[in-house]
Amino acid sequence: DTEVTQTPKHLVMGMTNKKSLKCEQHMGHRAMYWYKQKAKKPPELMFVYSYEKLSINESVPSRFSPECPNSSLLNLHLHALQPEDSALYLCASSLSKGETQYFGPGTRLLVL
Amino acid sequence: AQSVSQHNHHVILSEAASLELGCNYSYGGTVNLFWYVQYPGQHLQLLLKYFSGDPLVKGIKGFEAEFIKSKFSFNLRKPSVQWSDTAEYFCAVTNNLFFGTGTRLTVIP
16 A cells, blocks of 8 residues: 545535544555645645654644544644635655655645 | 745746756755655655755656755756646655745646
């Protein structure tokens, strides 16, 4: 298995909702990442997990809460989002931090 | 502070034309350099990477890039583009993938 999967593909949520994005890989990678990509912009790093520990948090608002339950799974919990949080959320993984990253297809999020 | 500059925002070429996309970076330490491609409706894919060794690296689909340390550059090249190369191209540096702003390539058949 050489891919990163993300669910759901699309998500529409209101500003008072709580939802979660899920990312999974079975390549034995020990580093996992969350990125946010707005239309016609490059991906922006949000969080990095290395060996299931949060390694980097790029000053992301607390309404985004990451979780790494095990080495294959990465979640992003969403609560009280704003319309400007609408974007494509990308997950990536790498063998270890600093190695080549492999990206999932993303979850397209719309906040109403 | 690290930064990545991609000079060309949108490049339009005819099929069989040669391609060169510029990438300049600013970073104080040892760099790892990447080019990623995002085809319409698809996810980011690695084209090629440079960690060390031969500064001329070859990637998938006939792409290559040259790392020139003195110029802080890592330009992407392809001798003859195809319509299927139409995509967004991102240069990225360092361990946590600081991305450049991207270059949209449109290839006209």
